[in-house]
Amino acid sequence: MCGKEQERDELRAMFTGWLESLAYRVRKNYLRDNSRNPLSVSLDEIAEDQFAVHDVQRNGEPDSFDFEEEQLSAAFANLPAMKKQILTMLFVLEMEPEKIASELGCTVQNVYNQRSLALKRLRKALEGGEEHD
Structure with a gap:
């Protein structure tokens, strides 16, 4: 029985190693993909009142900016x-x-x-x- 337990421990160690490397690669790919494609919102989803508008001075001329x-x-x-x-x-x-x-x-x-x-x-x-x- 000692041989079967040792074989099972070796399989468990191999599986654990495989699972750890898989989790590492998945995390790495997730972080890489999220850094490339930051969350964005379509212009169609934004209300017009949220857009920046140019400020005009009281005399009707645009400011220096x-x-x-x-x-x-x-x-x-x-x-x-x-x-x-x-x-x-x-x-x-x-x-x-x-x-x-x-x-x-x-x-x-x-x-x-x-x-x-x-x-x-x-x-x-x-x-x-x-x-x-």
Whole structure:
């Protein structure tokens, strides 16, 4: 009987090890999937009164923040497509430079260079020295 008990203990140990590794992989996959796809809500599900509206000063003119926002939007629209895409991936999608480089098929250093150049152009455009390609 000693042999059967030992065999059963070995099977129990193997099953326990398999179950622990399975639980670890399931947890790891769950955390990875949830970090990629944060909870989101469709725009159709949001009431119109919850949307942000532009504040207007009492005399009917937009405040300086709205003006800067329009200026930033125009400066961003004048950027080359690659710089727009990299800034969007970095700041809107909050992606890591390594992930962006792999998706765009370029080096991580190129992502950093393009980001730096794009921010310099935006800064220059916002300061009044409009720059175009």
